[in-house]
Amino acid sequence: MCLLRSFSTEAQSYPVQLADSLFHAAQYEAAALEYEKCVFFNKNDSITEYAVSQRAYSFKNAGKYFDAYQNFLRLDTDNYTDSLKCVVNYQLGLMLYLSNYFVDADTYLQRNFNLPVSTSEYKKSILLDVLVLNELTKYSEARNKLMVYASNYAPTALKDTIIFIVDTYYTKEQLPHLKSLSKARELSKILPGAGLFYIGKSGRALGNITFLLGSAAYTGINIYCGNYITSATAGVHLMRLFYTGGINQLNVLVPLINYNRSRIFNDKIKSKLQCIF
Amino acid sequence: MKYLFVLLFSVCFSVGFAQQDFTFNDDLDFLIHLSSNKLFHESDVYFEQTALKVGTNIGQLDSLNYLMGFLYYQNDSLKRARSLLRNVGPNNPRYYKSKLYHAYLCMKLNEPDSSIYYLQKLEPSTSNEVNQLRDFQLAGAYLLAGDTRKCDSISLNFNSTIAVLREEQINLKSYSEIQKSNTRKSPFIAGALSAVVPGLGKVYAGNNAQALSGFLRVGILGAITVENYMRRGIRDPQTLLFAGLFSAFYIGNIWGSALSVQIVKTEKDLENKSNILVGIHVPLKKFFN
Structure with missing residues (x-):
């Protein structure tokens, strides 16, 4: 009867072999579904945890990074060792980074820095956090992180390369010059067109000033000619349009300029760090 | 002793195989699990796998369509829900429920004419309440299709025994009046x-x-x-x-x-x-x- 019972219990668990074979055959979506079946039909915690993590890796390999993140999140890490927790946090951070959720990615990576480990995932977390901090335009923090990696964890052969990256790219001249939206708006409020000059859009600034002066002149001429209704309605309306238009276009232009500038720098650093990864 | 061992072995073996071989209910449970976790793409794939499985009979297919139809409906995937509920066959105990919900979904998806077609095609039930519901839905579908005259002619026979239906029948008549008054401005x-x-x-x-x-x-x-x-x-x-x-x-x-x-x-x-x-x-x- 004991034998029968053991057979029965064993049989209740859904086998992971099929899912594993699909995974190894690079049929990741089918493998993910099979792993979910294993999770659902198994009562054994270790098999369930294995299936969940494999499901996450299936999604990762299929390029569905956010789905992978959601599955890594299902892992019950409370009973994990610190090095395993580090692996999970690194994967969570990586999946969020690849899904463009940089603030959340940073949160998971920060968790790793509180763990008393120095595994390969821990080291990779530092490098990944450099990329995340770059995306968050926290360049000085990214530079410090890269220096920490170079001095404490980098292999001897790569140490010089990393220090070279820091010295060459994280300098005042090389870092992207980002513009402040609030400053640009304030400037344009005080002196129309000044905000556009500040962000480097001189042509637009001159155009804005010309139109504004033209509408002011139009209003003035109408007052001079005694067309008070025309100046008070059409003239003032035109002036208001060009004044507020000059300020409001900054809301679109400043983020666009900042994005383009940081993109060039971040991509450059990403390509440099890829070889170290 | 030898026979006892063979018997024990065969019992164990058969139990093992029986558990490995998934029953239809296991598939249903898993489908519910996928849908309730909003894993719709995977539930679609698994639904197809289950429906195409050798040995799935018509009754089971009906149950699958009914269950999945309502799961999709609850998760606002209305078009998929409608096509699944339409496939529920007359032998299913929830046939009328599926058909009336299917007609309702046609209306919700802005296709009252399809709703009218399917409601007219629906054979009368042995339950008087279900027939009253069908007539009420038909009147509503006509109203949504802009045919207030047919809606009013069906409404004349409204005498429901269900309290909630009686209340809505009165409301439907007032909606018909509102629709008529909306057409008057030039x-x-x-x-x-x-x-x-x-x-x-x-x-x-x-x-x-x-x-x-x-x-x-x-x-x-x-x-x-x-x-x-x-x-x-x-x-x-x-x-x-x-x-x-x-x-x-x-x-x-x-x-x-x-x-x-x-x-x-x-x-x-x-x-x-x-x-x-x-x-x-x-x-x-x-x-x-």
Whole structure:
């Protein structure tokens, strides 16, 4: 009867072999579904945890990074060792980074820095956090992180390369010059067109000033000619349009300029760090 | 002893295989699990796998369609829910529920004509309440299709024994009246009124805020044109510019007033349609729950 019972219990668990074979055959979506079946039909915690993590890796390999993140999140890490927790946090951070959720990615990576480990995932977390901090335009923090990696964890052969990256790219001249939206708006409020000059859009600034002066002149001429209704309605309306238009276009232009500038720098650093990864 | 061992071995072996071989209920459980976790793509894939599995009979397929149809419905995947509920066969105990929900989903997806077609095709049930619900839905579908006459003719026979249905039947009659009253306003009258006083046509259509805004725009442009005409004469370019703008806004206001009758009517129709749909859904939900 004991034998029968053991057979029965064993049989209740859904086998992971099929899912594993699909995974190894690079049929990741089918493998993910099979792993979910294993999770659902198994009562054994270790098999369930294995299936969940494999499901996450299936999604990762299929390029569905956010789905992978959601599955890594299902892992019950409370009973994990610190090095395993580090692996999970690194994967969570990586999946969020690849899904463009940089603030959340940073949160998971920060968790790793509180763990008393120095595994390969821990080291990779530092490098990944450099990329995340770059995306968050926290360049000085990214530079410090890269220096920490170079001095404490980098292999001897790569140490010089990393220090070279820091010295060459994280300098005042090389870092992207980002513009402040609030400053640009304030400037344009005080002196129309000044905000556009500040962000480097001189042509637009001159155009804005010309139109504004033209509408002011139009209003003035109408007052001079005694067309008070025309100046008070059409003239003032035109002036208001060009004044507020000059300020409001900054809301679109400043983020666009900042994005383009940081993109060039971040991509450059990403390509440099890829070889170290 | 030898026979006992063989017997024990065969029992173990058969138990093992029985557990490995998934039953239809296991598949259903797993499908529910996938859908309730909003893993719709995977539940679609697994649904196909289960439906195509060798040995799945028609009754099981019906159950699959019913179950998945309602899961999709609860997760607002209405088109998929509709196609699944349509496939539930007459041998399923929840056949009428599926068919009435299918008709309701056709209406919700703005296809009242399909709803009418399927409700007319639906054979009468042995349950009087189900037949009353079907007639009520049919009247609602006619109303949504804009056929108030047929809706009213079905409504004449309304004498439901179900309290919630009785209440909604009364509401449906009032929605029918609202729909009739919505068709009475004329775009020509609205245009003519706006030609006399800019914005008046929009007041007639029931859009007072737009009426005031239109009146002010046309009025100000008119005042500017008059001022320029008085001071600079008719040949002055600024006078001509503002006269042109005034004409454009004046004609635009007339055109806008005629259109706003239609827009206001559409808005009221939409509100009425949404009320009708809620009215159809309430007894359906209460009756089958």
